[in-house]
Amino acid sequence: MQYFKKLVGDRIYLSPRNASNEEIEKFTEWMNDFQVTNYTGSSEQITTLIGEKEYLENSVRNTNDRNFNIITLNNKLIGTIGLENFNWIERSAVLGIFIGDKDYIGHGYGTEAVRLVLEYGFKYLNLHSIRLEVLEINERAHKCYLKCGFKDTGKNREEIFLNGKYYDKLHMDILENEFDGDYIRNKNIK
Numbered sequence: 624m625q626y627f628k629k630l631v632g633d634r635i636y637l638s639p640r641n642a643s644n645e646e647i648e649k650f651t652e653w654m655n656d657f658q659v660t661n662y663t664g665s666s667e668q669i670t671t672l673i674g675e676k677e678y679l680e681n682s683v684r685n686t687n688d689r690n691f692n693i694i695t696l697n698n699k700l701i702g703t704i705g706l707e708n709f710n711w712i713e714r715s716a717v718l719g720i721f722i723g724d725k726d727y728i729g730h731g732y733g734t735e736a737v738r739l740v741l742e743y744g745f746k747y748l749n750l751h752s753i754r755l756e757v758l759e760i761n762e763r764a765h766k767c768y769l770k771c772g773f774k775d776t777g778k779n780r781e782e783i784f785l786n787g788k789y790y791d792k793l794h795m796d797i798l799e800n801e802f803d804g805d806y807i808r809n810k811n812i813k
Contacts, residue, residue, distance in 0.1 A: 626694050630739045631809035635732055637691035637704065637739055642679035646692065649700055651675040653723030662761040663721055664783045664792070689748070693722065693736045701727040704736045706744055706753065714751035716744060729763060737771045738806040745799045754796035758783055765793065773797045 626638035640646065653659045654670035682690050682705075690705035702722035709716045720736060722728050744750040755773065757764050769775075773795040781789035 626692065626698060626700075628809060629691065630743055630807050632735045632739050632806055633808065634696060635701075635735055635739075636694050636696065636809075637736065638694050640679060640683050640690045640692055640703070642676065642683045646700065647672060647676045647679055649723065650679065650703070653721075656723075656725075658725060659721065659723050661785060662758060662764065664758050664785060664790075666785060689716075689740075689743070691736075691740070693720075693732065695727075695732075699724070701732060702736070704740055706740060706748070706750075714749060716748075716750055716753055718744075718753050718755045733764070734767045734770060735806070737767065738804055741771060741797065741802050742804050742806050745802050751799050752796055754794065757793050757795065758785070759791040759793055760785070765795075768795050771797070772801050774801070 628636045629639055630637040651670050651672050654665070654668065654675065657666050660666040660668070682688060687709055688705055688707040690703065690707070692700055693702040693704055694700055701724040702720065704718070704720040706716040706718055718737070718740060720733060722733050741753060744753050754776070755768065757768065759778070774797065775793060776796050777794045779792040782792040783790045
């Protein structure tokens, strides 16, 4: 599989999605794994190769979104991250991320990917605000977002039904003046 080093960090780089057969198979595997999807709130979905292919091809064609694969420096696909739902008048977008490879969960790869995307969003796309939603049960992700500078802004109570229980959906955001980071290693301008 060929990846492109758009945003390079210390241990990973972010490559634009390609919707290759390898990606389609890997994402379909991850989206059907409860250990990966329980924390995204999408465990009830059944993802097929055809459905995932259509989804990934549409995301590649949508030039308004900025979706990336998360790749280790030794070229292993471990997840995905992106900015979507841009509002150019408000200069805002929504961040989404998941690490699908369970061997890389909880080791800081998500934090590094979030920081790369925040720098890209604020310093290259001129965004003012980046927001996200996270399930209250996903404490690891919530801590990651707080570590990256996000603030809690509210919640929808008992909005997600998962494994026989209802969970709150937390809302978070970060403003451009709250982000101070220099994480992209392959830029020329310092």
